[in-house]
Each structure stands twice: as C-alpha cells, then as structure tokens.
Amino acid sequence: MDEKKIEEELKKIWDETPISHTDDVKEASWDDFHFKAFPPKKQKQKFGVWRYVAAAAVLIFVLIGTGIYFNRGPVVQNIELASNVIENTTSKIKTVFLPDSSKVELSPNSKIRYANNFETNRKIEIEGEGYFKVKKDKNHPFQVFCDETTTTVLGTSFTVKSNEQSEVSVSLYEGSVQMSIENQDKKWILVPGETFTYGKNNTALVSEFNRFTDFDNAKLIDVSAYIKENYGYKMTLPQEYCNQKITVRINKKEDLKIIVQLISEMYNLNFEINEELKEVTFQ
Template sequence: MNNYESDIENKMEVSWEADCKEVPKTEVEVSWKAFKKRISKRSWKRKRTLSYKVFGAAAVLAVIFTGYFFLNVYNPNIQVVNNSSLDKEITLPDGSLVLLKPNSGIHYKERFENTRGVSLTGEAFFKVVKDSMKVFKVKTATTTTTVLGTSFTVNQKRGLKDAKIALYTGKVLVSVKGRLESWAIIPGESFVYEKDKIFIEKFETDLSFETGNEFIDVNNIELEKLLDFLEDRFNCEFQKNTYTKNKRITLRVNKSDSLKQVLNILSIINNTKYEMNPKTKEVQILKK
C-alpha cells in the first residue's frame, strides 16, 4: 500500500516539474469561440422554449377572454326586478311568459341557445312554451324546477330556504340543493320545502290569481274548498261545521275583493252570517 502511494507521488512530481508547451494564441481563440457558440445555442434553445410557453399561455388567455367577452357582450344577462305592487309581465327569449310578483327578481340570458333557464328570487308564475329539444329550468337558492312546457308558480321565500312549487298544467320535476332525489308532481299538486322537510299538498287549479287572472269564476264547487282558498289568500281560519259539509256554491271572486266583500256575497247566497275575531282571525259561520 505504501509503495503504491509513493509511486503516485513520484509521478505527480515528475508531471509538475515537466516543461509545458505553449499553446498558440490563435488556437486558444478558436477554442474560446467554439465554447461561446455552444453556450449561446443552449441559451437560445432555453429562450425559445420559454417563448413558446409564454406564447401558449397568452393564446389560452386570449381564447378564454374572447369566449367570456362573446358570452357576456353578445349574449348578456338580463335582470328584472319588480319593485311595484302589481305583477310584472315578462316575455322570455323563447316566447315563454313570466308574471313576476312584487318584491321579486329574475335574470336570464338575452338569447336561449343550448339550454333554457332563469334564476329567480321571490315568486313568479311561468307559462312555458313547449320545446322537446330544450328543457326549461327555474333555479332558486334551494330548488331547481325542470320542465318541457307547462304552467306553474315558484315561490322562494326571501332570506329562507323554504320554497313552494305549484303545478297548474303539464308535469315538472323538482330537485333540492344537496339532495340526490327528485320529485315529480302533477297538476293540482304543490311541492313544499319547509324547514328542511318535503311534502306534497293538493290545491284547486281553478282557484288561483297567480296565473294573472283578474277574477275567478267558481262553478258548483264544494264550499269547504272555497274556504280553504280564502284561508290561504287572506290568512284567516274558518270554523267549518256541519253546515259547510258537502255544500256547493257558484260565484265570481275578483282579485281586488277584500275578505269582507267575499263574506258579504257568501252571506247573501247561503243565507248565513259570518263573524270574524280580529285578533285571532277566526271566522265563525252562523245560520241567519
């Protein structure tokens, strides 16, 4: 081992003390230029690769910006808010009719292209033009109502999750945000989402001002069904009795009628007397 190390040291010493031939300056310059050329080529390749990446990113941004510009400038959102005390009539791009209720808002695209849809806050009645190729969707904060062509109301209570969808004609499919199930309802049914619970209610499709009617002609309808309608409309409660059971009635109810006016008409037609407690809003039905 020691002999091997000594041999290495001797060879290094000889090399160190040996004479070195001087390299011509021209050869040094040629070698230096060749080295610089190799370095510059590698640098240019790196710059070119970087340029391609920058150009590609710029192209992607340009496409995104162009698409966004086209969608929002050439097909902008339309927003309508009804701050009046009356229904506001709106005709959508496909010809569908919306009656926007007071203190409600809606927004939609200026043109319906691949899909038809609106976003709603508050309440509105929809009469949707049928299109078998394009479904129509009404979205609220908690529900999505999907239809092809039908008439219905959607009521999303402001500031709450609670919602109600009432169907007059056709068929709709209702889904709730955060739930996998969907519910299909038929005319005369209301989908009710209240306090995180879901249930279906029945109602008379002819007894409604939500569709834009100024009056309702009630023809030979059960009196108790009319009283149910009046309870919802005027936030009162009728004390039904044996007199109201199986009783039928025919009359016209105007949209502008007050509860007192309707009760006066009923008292004349049925020879009855109606007394309402102003505190509890309970209405008693008495025979004259």
C-alpha cells in the first residue's frame, strides 16, 4: 500500500471521533497528527512501511483512549449522550423538536439521548418507541441507535421500536433508510411500506406492512373518529357535513395539518386548530 493510500485510510479512521468532539477539534488534531506522521519529503525516507505501522499504532491508541471501538463490521461508537436526555413519563405521546428541527413523537415510557452538537453530528439513541420525521441534510446523515441496530437516513419518516425482549423493529413510511447491525457487514435498504425486525436468535427480517388507511365512500364523520383515535384531536363539523361521503387514502403517520387542509379543500371549508384544547373546528 502506497503512502497516499495509507494516509487516506488513517484519515477515515480519525474522522470517526466520539460524538462529543466538534469538527474544529477533529480537524486540528488531524493536522497535528498528519504533520508528525507524514512530514514534507525533503529527502528519501529510510524507514519504509514501519513508520506507517507505528503511526497507525499511535492513532489506534489515541482513539481507544477516547472511547471508540473497532470491529470488522460497521463502526459502533460508545456515544456519550447524557448531555440531553428526554423521557416521556406520561401516558400520552410526547412531541419533541430536535435542534435540527427534526421531530420525534415519543411514546410513553420511552427515552432519547443526544449531544449538544446535534445539528452537525446527528446521532441519537432511543429506548422504547418513537416516530421520527427527519429534516433533510445531505451533509449530516441522521443516525438512530437502538440496541445493536443503527438506522441511517438523510430525510424521511419512520418508527423505531424496541421491547423488553431486545427485539428492534423499524418501519418506514417515507423516503429510504439503511439498516445495519453491530459486528455485521451486511446492510439492508428499506423502501416505504417495509419493516426491518431484528432480535430473536439474532436474525434480521424485512417484511411489508400497510402504511395507509383507506376510506372508500365513507362518511366524513368516520374520518373525524379516526383523527380522534390516532391524533387525540376532536374534529367538529357543520351538521350538514357529518354524513357527507369521502374517498381518500391517508398515510398512517401523516401530519394532522395536512389531513385537515385536504378536507378543507375538498369541501371548501375553513378550519381552525386549537392546540391547547386539541380541537379542529370546520366552518
């Protein structure tokens, strides 16, 4: 392996720093290391490959000291996320807006952790269940760690759920995600309508699920009942519209406001959403 190739490989390893390190710190430390390991070539080097072996040994020693662990599969970080811990101790879904404007609907008895530099290093751990709607950022992939699994996305919506038997399931509603498992090289790419399940006997399974709710010539009041059950909002309609018929397909994780706007446009109605009372009023 030539010097340029070795330098590139060491740079890749160096970039896998713990979540608590900023990009500036990372770059400064690399510049210092690079100058010492790869000095300007004033004359032909006599040390050969052993200089690079020694440099790699120093690099690995430094990284182990910071808490990074290496394996043959994907790099898994010993992430220190205690700086921001959000737990849902209520009996209702808790909506959390992350520093990058991504949204998490955190289920009861669930918890998430992330570090202060989340906007540039979007890594988050979850215990329990959460529905993620991720803001797109091609320069900063969004990663969700749950037990041994890692979900990597750029911008999409999905649920992550773990149970007491350490079984993890990821269901994709929009976009695409890449799934990986600690100490395994294989990766799985999900498309909308697929669920990735990992846990029992350390096996991974991809299966399909129905991500839509269909209303076929149903009464508008039936949609009202659906919104109440799934979003917790009471929907009030003018009496003459309650038995109006509607045919529509709704993404099960669609934003409430989009559903309300759709009904408003279909029936030429105005609406108001009261967040405090959790009511949607059409008129």
